Amino acid sequence: MTLTQLEIFSLVAELRGFTLAAHRLGVSQSAVSHALKSLEQELGVELFRRHQSQVELSDIGEQLLLRARAMLGLANTLRQEAADARGLKSGTLRIGSFGPTSSIRLLPRILQHFRQAHPGIEVHIDEGPDRQVLQWLDERRIDIGFVVLPEERFDTFALMEDQMIALLPLDHPLASQVELSLKDLCSDPFVLTEAGSSELVSRLFNAARLSPNIRYRCSQLLSTLDTVSRGDAITLVAEGSLPIESNPQYVKRPLLPAVVRHIGLAVLDQRQASPATLAFIKLATALDYR
Structure with a gap:
């Protein structure tokens, strides 16, 4: 063999x-x-x-x-x-990433510094929903993955936190309120983004014993934003996943009580992690993402 x-x-x-x-x-x-x-x-x-x-x-x-x-x-x-x-710097690093928060907000900046420090390391990136990244870690298809914390099955390293916010069409009646509850989001048509923090959204409603009126499911956040902007539905997303827009066609409202989302890195076993993986963790946890 x-x-x-x-x-x-x-x-x-x-x-x-x-x-x-x-x-x-x-x-x-x-x-x-x-x-x-x-x-x-x-x-x-x-x-x-x-x-x-x-x-x-x-x-x-x-x-x-x-x-x-x-x-x-x-x-x-x-x-x-x-x-x-x-004294050489070579090898391969396989990374799992989910949604805009890790793929757009976190990963590019980390990779910029990582490539400068370790130009000989070949980086492979797989993107999928957060649950897919967890599966890839279990199957050892990736060395390290971005995850929503906590994840007790893995060795994890915190990177940043943001909060879950409701998105509403500009002329929606609830847009006049400063904060919204999960119950406020259950009557209108709801669009669920399958990527990113969809698992967290489902857990929040289930824990509150509430059921949103899911009429749409989108695989990409941009499709979700377009659905809300057209006035077809409302949604709940992580603030860190939103693109920077000068004139968005939706309004953002925080939840009451606030729901904080923690993002970090996970490995199957830190003791067996490669030098490239450990270097990536060390660099990523040293950066400031505010």
Whole structure:
């Protein structure tokens, strides 16, 4: 068993195809097939179920994928620690990011400083909803992820806080109020942003035993803002996720009582984190995001 075989196994599982994995790796499809066949023969199990142009993991394949990713992560850490000992700065850092707060407000600034300090580190960024980032951490597909705190399953590091605010059309009757309660947001049509802090929004209403009148679901915040600006719905979002606009077509109102959202970084196990991951954490936690 080789690390190359494990890398091919992990990539085929991620992309669900031999051809896509071969293209990503810059090798022939036959080379990918041969590597996986050799790995299956050595392990004595079938890792994939083949269905014409697509493949899916077998039950034992699902189980072994987590082990393979753990081994690949440790191998990457080993390479980086050895490179540091030789005075080199090389390696790979895989980051998971969600929504505008981390992808637009936090990550670009951190990366600017990180690339200046560690130009030899190759950075890969995956973006998805906050729940997806947590799954990627569990599956070891990323080294570090931006998360909404607290997250007790991981080692976490606080970065910033903002608050949840209601967004209303300019001519909405509630726009005249200084603050709003969650109950105020339950009658009108509601648009829920699936990315970003959607999990937090759902938890807030559930904890208060309230049900917003969800009429729209948008995968992107900009679509949510457009829905509110047209007067079609109201919503609840994190203030830090909003773009800087000189003349927004909606009004912002804080909640009463206020709901603070904490954003931070998470790793599966700080003790096994690579030097690049630890350097990213050290740099990110030293910056001021106000």
